[in-house]
Amino acid sequence: MTTNQKNKNLELPTITYTPDSGLRSPIRMLRQMFLDLKNARELAWRLAVRDISATYRQSLFGILWAFLGPVISALLFIFLNNQKILNVGKTDIPYPVFVMFGTLLWGLFSESINAPMTAVTANMSILSKIYFPREAIILSAILKVLFNFGIKLIILVIFFIIFGLRFTPGILLSPFAILMLMLMGIALGLLITPIGILYKDVSTVLSAFMGLWFYLTPVIYPVPNTWPMSLMSTWNPVSPVLVAARDLATKGTLQDPMLFLIVSAATLVILLIAWIMYRLALPILIERMSA
Amino acid sequence: MSSEVHLLDVESVSKKFCRNLKRSLWYGAQDLASEFIGRKSSSDLRPQEFWAVQDVSFALKRSDSLGIIGNNGAGKTTMLRLISGLIKPNLGRITLRGRVGALIALGAGFNPILTGRENIYINAAVLGISKKEADKLIDEIIDFSEIREFIDMPVQHYSSGMHVRLGFSVAAHLNPDIFLVDEVLSVGDYAFREKSFARMSQLYRSGAAIIFISHNLPAVTTICEKVIWMEHGRIRMFGDADTVIKAYMDHEEETVKDTIRQEADKHTETSDTLFNQMRITRIDLLNQKEEETTTFHTGDDLHLRIHYEAYKPIPEPHFVVQVGTPREVILVADMLKDQIAPKVIEGKGYVDCIMKNIPLLPNRYSAHVFVLGQTAIIKIVFPPKEVPFVVESNHTTSDLIAAAKLRPAGIVPVESQWNW
Numbered sequence: 001m002t003t004n005q006k007n008k009n010l011e012l013p014t015i016t017y018t019p020d021s022g023l024r025s026p027i028r029m030l031r032q033m034f035l036d037l038k039n040a041r042e043l044a045w046r047l048a049v050r051d052i053s054a055t056y057r058q059s060l061f062g063i064l065w066a067f068l069g070p071v072i073s074a075l076l077f078i079f080l081n082n083q084k085i086l087n088v089g090k091t092d093i094p095y096p097v098f099v100m101f102g103t104l105l106w107g108l109f110s111e112s113i114n115a116p117m118t119a120v121t122a123n124m125s126i127l128s129k130i131y132f133p134r135e136a137i138i139l140s141a142i143l144k145v146l147f148n149f150g151i152k153l154i155i156l157v158i159f160f161i162i163f164g165l166r167f168t169p170g171i172l173l174s175p176f177a178i179l180m181l182m183l184m185g186i187a188l189g190l191l192i193t194p195i196g197i198l199y200k201d202v203s204t205v206l207s208a209f210m211g212l213w214f215y216l217t218p219v220i221y222p223v224p225n226t227w228p229m230s231l232m233s234t235w236n237p238v239s240p241v242l243v244a245a246r247d248l249a250t251k252g253t254l255q256d257p258m259l260f261l262i263v264s265a266a267t268l269v270i271l272l273i274a275w276i277m278y279r280l281a282l283p284i285l286i287e288r289m290s291a
Numbered sequence: 292m293s294s295e296v297h298l299l300d301v302e303s304v305s306k307k308f309c310r311n312l313k314r315s316l317w318y319g320a321q322d323l324a325s326e327f328i329g330r331k332s333s334s335d336l337r338p339q340e341f342w343a344v345q346d347v348s349f350a351l352k353r354s355d356s357l358g359i360i361g362n363n364g365a366g367k368t369t370m371l372r373l374i375s376g377l378i379k380p381n382l383g384r385i386t387l388r389g390r391v392g393a394l395i396a397l398g399a400g401f402n403p404i405l406t407g408r409e410n411i412y413i414n415a416a417v418l419g420i421s422k423k424e425a426d427k428l429i430d431e432i433i434d435f436s437e438i439r440e441f442i443d444m445p446v447q448h449y450s451s452g453m454h455v456r457l458g459f460s461v462a463a464h465l466n467p468d469i470f471l472v473d474e475v476l477s478v479g480d481y482a483f484r485e486k487s488f489a490r491m492s493q494l495y496r497s498g499a500a501i502i503f504i505s506h507n508l509p510a511v512t513t514i515c516e517k518v519i520w521m522e523h524g525r526i527r528m529f530g531d532a533d534t535v536i537k538a539y540m541d542h543e544e545e546t547v548k549d550t551i552r553q554e555a556d557k558h559t560e561t562s563d564t565l566f567n568q569m570r571i572t573r574i575d576l577l578n579q580k581e582e583e584t585t586t587f588h589t590g591d592d593l594h595l596r597i598h599y600e601a602y603k604p605i606p607e608p609h610f611v612v613q614v615g616t617p618r619e620v621i622l623v624a625d626m627l628k629d630q631i632a633p634k635v636i637e638g639k640g641y642v643d644c645i646m647k648n649i650p651l652l653p654n655r656y657s658a659h660v661f662v663l664g665q666t667a668i669i670k671i672v673f674p675p676k677e678v679p680f681v682v683e684s685n686h687t688t689s690d691l692i693a694a695a696k697l698r699p700a701g702i703v704p705v706e707s708q709w710n711w
Contacts, residue, residue: 012296016387022326023329024329046416047416050413054404057404129395129399130396131377131393194323198319198323277327280326280327281323283376287308
């Protein structure tokens with residue numbers, strides 16, 4: 001053996017596969033997780049660019065379609081509200097901006113919660129054939145969610161200008177709340193991914209539940225103060241984050257900073273747990289989902 | 292050398308699978324639960340489970356090339372997926388040292404709408420080649436694939452051959468320490484396959500360890516030094532490629548023989564094909580002194596003694612011998628063309644075929660023998676029998692090579708003259 005080869009051998013990275021759960025050596029696992037996350041960035045970016053450019057290359061109006069959904073649903077609620085069919089009470093900011101922002105934020109959350117399961121299903125064939133950092137699939141899903149949201153922000157800016165809202169310093173803090181809202185969706189989505197990949201029942205229940213959850217969250221109406229509706233803001237984790245994002249951007253104030261911080265911290269903890277579960281689950285899912 | 296590092300250690304690895312989907316999913320859910328509470332999943336078989344891989348151990352060092360052969364469902368692909376870390380073993384332990392490159396799926400991550408060039412970057416990223424490396428390699432990759440004129444066209448308009456070319460070209464530019472290849476080289480045209488094999492042996496010479504899974508036994512013989520024969524998830528035999536492959540082929544032959552016997556018993560004698568009526572039992576390769584050998588030199592006579600067993604009288608059987616590499620037939624001896632044949636054969640016996648002065652350069656070849664019936668309608672004896680052999684260099688060829696100062700290129704030596 002030449003010296004060169006000997007040196008080559010010394011620095012060889014070593015991987016071991018055993019039947020033991022990764023939880024048996026938590027420190028090594030955590031270190032590996034963040035290493036993989038770092039290594040996954042480039043692939044995640046590539047996959048996101050792939051999916052986004054493939055989507056728009058086969059479309060005539062491309063990005064314009066992204067505006068269609070939120071504009072229609074916002075128009076619908078504005079119409080219902082104007083006709084007094086839907087009575088949401090007084091909002092601090094013009095209702096069109098309120099409802100447009102609300103539905104955009106809800107859209108971000110619901111896209112995020114669906115993203116991990118959709119991404120794993122769509123990429124099952126390469127996941128089951130090639131080993132690469134598994135985080136790449138999730139990171140790329142996050143990038144796509146952010147891209148979609150970013151496009152829609154353009155309409156929001158237009159609404160801001162039309163309705164003459166003032167830009168306050170608080171708007172600089174709202175991206176943090178928006179990010180938290182997305183991470184909450186991703187965390188919950190990751191949490192249900194393992195069982196959701198095995199059993200299709202999960203996505204069926206989820207889509208039904210999301211319809212209900214939408215109305216239990218102050219998206220198209222302001223936070224209610226009267227019992228029992230006020231429970232929504234305390235027992236529904238999405239409320240404080242969604243409301244914080246909207247209030248920070250439109251009014252520059254935060255109603256209940258403490259609650260927001262608690263929910264944010266909890267989100268990050270759940271995200272870490274969900275990430276660990278995702279990693280532990282993937283080999284089992286691949287084994288069961290591909291022959 | 293005891294200090295030599297093992298790139299791969301597979302120690303008593305077992306993996307169980309379940310045949311029934313509903314149960315398999317339920318077991319999956321159970322496994323998830325035990326994984327999340329940090330418990331080892333049970334090593335006993337649950338109802339309807341079986342061992343897809345059982346107690347398999349082996350090790351690879353630098354420049355080792357290992358073939359894994361066996362029938363479908365023997366556990367070959369499962370073994371590869373365990374090694375590449377896609378699934379976890381139920382028992383045992385796998386240790387890898389170095390960069391792993393797996394050629395299990397070509398063109399992973401390809402998107403049909405995007406161009407070949409864009410897909411090269413995607414595939415490269417999936418395989419772990421960074422953008423920077425890919426930028427440097429892109430021209431090399433496109434040249435290797437030989438489809439430069441189509442490279443900016445969406446891959447959905449590619450032929451399947453072009454698809455494979457592009458996929459392999461990216462994968463071929465990986466620089467792994469451990470290279471796992473699963474049957475992917477069986478697709479694509481001959482010339483390109485030749486190129487792919489060359490790339491594999493280049494990797495192997497530069498110190499990578501290779502695991503090659505294939506049903507293409509001649510290809511395994513060409514690439515691998517050692518072979519594992521797997522059967523029902525276990526290692527049935529491990530050893531030198533030639534020995535194991537011969538044992539495997541003999542075993543297959545036995546199985547086929549049994550089936551043919553049973554079929555022959557069942558069938559009436561009016562059957563008008565040679566199928567079931569006779570078979571080639573063995574082929575001996577002989578040298579000038581009529582001693583058995585598997586090694587010849589360029590320019591030697593290749594003497595095949597074809598042993599047969601005819602279950603009923605066969606009038607005018609036409610024996611055909613084809614000699615070639617896994618990729619092409621080079622020499623043919625054909626009784627039908629030579630317009631000779633034994634009048635009739637019955638029972639056990641043999642036919643000699645001597646190919647004079649075979650003009651083959653040093654390499655591994657194999658001879659393929661089958662029998663056609665008396666009429667123009669082709670009735671082939673099943674299965675065709677195959678025998679591998681090696682041509683080594685002798686004086687004549689080495690002179691030629693020395694003159695050319697090159698490794699022999701091509702199949703047949705030729706004295707060339709250049710003018711300008």
